Amino acid sequence: MDYRAAERAILERGVEWEFEPTLDRIAALLDLLGSPQRAYPVVHIAGTNGKTSTARLVEALLRERNLRVGRFTSPHLVAMRERISVDGEPLSEERFAEVFEELEPFVELTDKDGRRIQFFELLTAMAFAAFADTPVDVAVIETGMGGSWDATNVADGDIAIITPISLDHTDRLGPDVASIAGEKAGIIKPGCTAVLAQQPVEAAEVLMRRAADVGATVAREGLEFGVLSREVAIGGQLLTLRGLKGVYEDVFLPLYGAHQAGNAACALAAVEALTGGDDPLDIELVRQAFAQSSSPGRLEIVRRDPTVVVDAAHNPGGMQATLEGLHEAFDFAKVIGVVAVMRDKDVAALLELLEPMLEQIVVTANSSPRSLPAAELGALAEGYFGEDRVHVVERLDDAIDRGIGIADAEGEFSGTGVLITGSVVTAGDARHLLKADGG
Template identity: 75%
Template sequence: MGRGVEWQFDPTLDRINALMDVLGTPQRSYPVVHIAGTNGKTSTARLVESLLAERNLRVGRFTSPHLTSVRERICVDGAPLSEERFVEVYQDVLPYIEMIDERLGKVSFFETLTAMGYAAFADAPVDVAVVETGMGGTWDATNVADGVVSVITPISLDHTDYLGDDVVTIAGEKAGIIKPDGTVVIAQQEVEVAEVLLRRAAEVDAVVAREGLEFGVLGHELAFGGQLLRLQGLKGVYEEVFLPLYGAHQASNAACALAAVELLTAGDEPLEQDLVRQAFAGVTSPGRLEVIRRGPTVLVDAAHNPGGMRASIEAVHDSFDFSHLIGVVGVMADKDVRGLLELLEPVLAEIVVTRNSSPRAMDVGELAELAEGLFGADRVRVAPRLDDAIDIAIGLADEGGEFSGTGVLITGSVVTAGDARHLLHAKGI
């Protein structure tokens, strides 16, 4: 699939629109729940998918980036396309891609995957597709679909080189998934972000459901393996809902997912309590504060911007009783690395800096220099390879016998999380 690098951003929908047209507009074959935002998109997509599947609907899920295999991005019935099916879908769309290549310029890697996802969902066929934007909203390739329900998860600074260097500009780009006469579920946002989203909704006559006003989290308490929630939906209150994910941000994602599915459901009656409980009790979100092993506890988390890292750190504080936490950190060079390290410094006793498998990864020497400036040289270890970094961190945790609760947090990037899951033989995806 030689389609260029994924992180190239080209603000046009001309190629993907043309490609969808020659493919027979597969994205119009089913209702779409379209999800944009800076953090929480993938977890929210999986939560929506779980609720819909519990209602015996066939669901397609399109998310990005992947942790281990690109096939994870296109799922039907909760599972990635098989290798054979993935190749078959690619071969099916390739002649049309080559046609657009000649007419409008080279179809990108992400546009190719988007077309494959929409085509695979139409062919399945699915009853509903849950689609996460890749970057932004207005100019994101997934935006060739008209979401019956749009969901905007929390917006903060990320991809500033492409989307703008302030949250208001970024919010304007992400607001582009709100469609005329559609419905939008808005997670709690900064005031100026909420104003942009509400203005867009008013301009296109979209119905708005806001977390904290029309729906939200009424209560959450720590439970073994996750949390117990009380949720205010748009159609009723849902009691004693166990969610096997950690953190207030995941409770918020669950509330948004619940509201989105209520909006897809006819009538004014709430969803069945047991249906919601069963759906959420079985949900997973790999690489999102995921416990990979115990003794010592090793957490893998994909946080890669300050907004996501702040939520993850709060979740670690609320959900785990660590007295001594060791970090393994590998980041992308184009991220707010100092911002990430500043958030981690008060939390980590020691940090092992490393790099992941991406060509965009920050040089270990540069990362070590930044870390030493914030942590002090005595708290920083350096390991050019991630497997060595994990071994060092687990060794340090094992040595900390005097500490009753020692853990390891592997974080800094989705790629770091995916690489760590592979190295530690994590199950499920």
């Protein structure tokens, strides 16, 4: 079987945003596989925003310690195999297909038992199996959605990181921040260390209660660890971080925004907790790891003249952080937005946040069947931007050309940039179209 056939077979099992709240199927499948998720320590990450960036930063620190690391993240930007990485590289097409073939008989057995394995469950099982087979020294696992009922929660994380929680997936996770926090708190297991990013009060209360109930050790950003200082630098920012075991000065992070500094602090605390002992990590190791880190599709420059920045923000909390980071790190006099969003998101809130930042907005659609049609997005956008500032373009490639064209028309020295945002899929499509993925 080749990679495309494996990908098609996985896609036939549904879509990741539709799932039943049960761990029975994934647990049954992993039992047949010999519980590969128990073959290595796990750093488990949940939260509304920042999960993938934090996962990549944890991975960078662990790899700099000469550990073999498996990383499972979602969704992917371009190719499904990006979700499962070993040693910082996605599984090859050949290896991805091989892992699928190895699991296929066990999946069929589980299906026959009346528990048809779903899309995200299958990818999760493939990741756990691939990591056990490698074998990895540590697995860094990002939840897909929520926590308690997420397929990844069959693993018991030695470290549970909860990144900032805000409103998203309210139809699935609950109508308010406290409800969502309750769902995500499910990854905090007895005896683990819970590394908590700065949270709204109502989320923090829920997370602390869960940690107390299960006897977890708690490390809170802003109390036990955090960002002591940061300043904008060329290509990123320069940080002083207080970890759980020491202070780390002059740490260059090639990522933009206060939110990425917070992600780095959480990653540092998680790795300190995982390594045990009282000694801080080697400062040069920390500097080297973070200096080499990346987070594709997160305030990522994909073109110059004019500067085009791609970002995967898709909910109000993420968009607020993105816009603050854009304002801080890029001295644009004007910003032209190219925006495509999913129909099930809080589109009105996203447009409201974007309006003060964007000179003009080009609304379009991405490649997902969940994408809000350009005409519908345009009608909503006119209520915030006015008709004169809104351009409706059906296809994303044409929309990107229109956005760049508007920026070019402003003149070379106008300081006009282009921001492409609204969804992970939008970011992935744009990276592919602009060849930022190496394609």
